[in-house]
Amino acid sequence: MSADDAARPPAWAVEDVHLADPDPAWPGWADAFAAEARALLGASLTEPVLHIGSTAVPGLLAKPIVDLQARAEDPDSAIAAAQAAMAAASWFVVPRELDLRAWRRFVVRADPTGRHRLAHLHLMKPDEPRWDQQLAFRDRLRASPALADEYARLEVAAAARHPHEREAYTAEKSAFVRRVLTSG
Template structure:
């Protein structure tokens, strides 16, 4: 059973991302275009489950399955698309997860969605705090029910995502 734990922001999270990104770069090599730190641990000051979310962007998603063994050697479990078409998902740490890797092919709309959410929260600390407060409260209320935790934050996360996508559109129009 996965324990739901939300902790205050840790200054160690960016370096944990960087360390893992270095290893993933070795695994994916020339298939890798870029790699991003996403999710709550990528937003300074935001309380989060202490799991580093990483988003490699690759040339061709269908080639990623051939890296499953190399990912296993790093401690990852390959989960295929895991509910999102066009993604390859890996998790590390079983029930005590430390990392999630969400691989997308260049041009996937999921890339923009993840980056918009991250960048919006980085630019709007009051909204990030509200989101973090909700997550902390849900973790206290549902310490052993990850499904209830996820469901509890879903509406706010969806609202933030809609605002973030619109915010990015407006910014791009101004360029």
């Protein structure tokens, strides 16, 4: 491996935004990835690992990446204790200086080739308000097909405008998310 290869981010970190039709396998994937996360983080987790995000909304198109959230009293310590085992199982911790979201530690489950994300784990402290917000957003989309359809249209438009910029794609959806959270 050359110095250039070592400095280059992993392929999963820079993959394009890709949306997929709803897949009835997503809940099973979520269960499997949640079991992996529980096995790796063990007693550090204070609550069950929950399936969130678009793949947790039946019938909604999504990036085919399962989002999970979990709580730990000290997410940094939990990750430090498990990081080697996590990496061996293709779970990679995104450094704080790259994630820039103080409310979580972000972990990506990559496929065996290292080219694609399969799952995200949002690891939070027990008192983090974002926990309830992410569940509320998921639940409101589950409860309202019209809201889910509106979100799907927004996702398609954002992916078309930002196919190579995951952060811009996510940012474009933030006003909608805020509106949903404040309207319910």
